[in-house]
Amino acid sequence: MSFLDTLAFYFAYPFVRYALIVGVLIALCSSLLGVTLVLKRFSFIGDGLSHVAFGAIAIAAVLNLSNQMILVFPITIVCAILLLRTGQNTKIKGDAAIAMISVGALAIGYLIMNLFSASSNVSGDVCSTLFGSTSILTLTQGEVWLCAILSLVVIAIFILFYNKIFAVTFDENFALSAGTNANAYNLLIAIVIAVIIVLAMNLVGSLLISALVIFPALSAMRVFQNFRAVTICSAVLSVICAFLGILVSILASTPVGSTIVAVNIVAFALFCAVGKLKI
Template identity: 75%
Template sequence: MTYLQFGYVRYALIVGVLIALCSSLLGVTLVLKRFSYIGDGLSHVAFGAMAVAGVLHLSNNMLLVLPVTMICAILLLRPGRNARIKGDAAIAMISVGALAVGYLLLNIFKSSGNLAGDVCTTLFGSMSILTLRPAEVWLCFGLSIAVIILFLFFYNRIFAVTFDEDFARATGTKADAYNLLIATVIAVIIVLAMNLVGSLLISALIIFPAMSAMRVFKSFRSVTVCSAVLSVCCALAGLLISILAGTPTGSTIVAADIAAFLVCCGIAKLQRRTVS
């Protein structure tokens, strides 16, 4: 394909595959822990942090966005038995609040004459992944590799905390520490994924591959592997289609994820008919 001759296309494909892979690995854990909506909440936090970084004219907004998103992820995923505000309400409050404050700051401190375009790009991803600089690609590559290594190294502990946190504690597993690890990794994935699909579509990148895999497989390992394969394939398909057809990158990738989910639902129905 002639498009692969261009560096920006190769950068986009590399970053897209890595982000999709990282999102799928933790997506299964979030779905099983009933924290599917946390991706949406944290993406809005990242949007608000990006707005603040823009107001402060930071040359690298990652220096503010990543720590703020990590802190909010830790607050949302920490044990909440004694919390006055429960998980779903806390996610909703942080999500709406950060989104509103971010948009308010962008309007008050306008840094460009195309506010609507800037907001649309941040929320929906647009074609921003095709304008990545080599430094951003290397940063994404390093963070993605770190996420993958952490997941593989702590796979058994993450598995235990995901399915039965109380039992994991009883067997000596430091569940709070691994919840903290999950929260940190999720925050990194959210910040990275904003360049790919935008803040409003990040949840789809995390949830759809996991839900698709769960239609076909039952074991945690099989679901995780299938989710990773589906996520990477959909990201590649979405990126290539968006480049060839000129469609928004984020929306096209999510559309590919939806198509894969429908196919998996069809496969699940065929499996049930075969068994019966």
């Protein structure tokens, strides 16, 4: 079969279409908030929250919850708020707070799975959660709809509050003096990124989530200097990398999450080269 015939063959399966839809939506949402997180020096908040989500998934698995999101969402959102508050503490800086919560949640989650899990393949379950495995290829129609609705909410929030997010990102003190409730918008950013992290775990797994947040933003910054241009470029690049990564993964039978990250790394290298040529 030709390449196009092969693609048509795979697209005939619903799970492939579901994976592409979810992958593109999550990549888009991650890139929108990624620029803000990178500029605010909170790049690794995605990593920290993904480990929190891993711990929550471990607890949900032990409790045999049919819908793990009932537990994972609130725990991740609460920890996102705690990270924000702790990061503003002069005694515990943002990076230290992220490291503390990240390592603690990962260790507790793994400990709980080893002590209480009824599964006969704990190592396989842990590997699947950490690296995404094939979970995105087993999505149900209900999970796709949930992802689509939450993604649209995230995009709508970003568009509606774009000016406020921009102000808080670049100069929080000036935003406060101009009458903007910076704490409220920081809280909004924390909650939205927590939602994105939980959704992204099905795509790339806990350990690779930061790549979706960081790489598109950093790549766009190699070429553009304007916040709006960086955000648009980051969103377009993230969607393209996710789409290509999933296609290559399906065609070459490689891990979905790792393949998407590899495509993002290649894109970053290309943008670095283009950035140097511009200089």
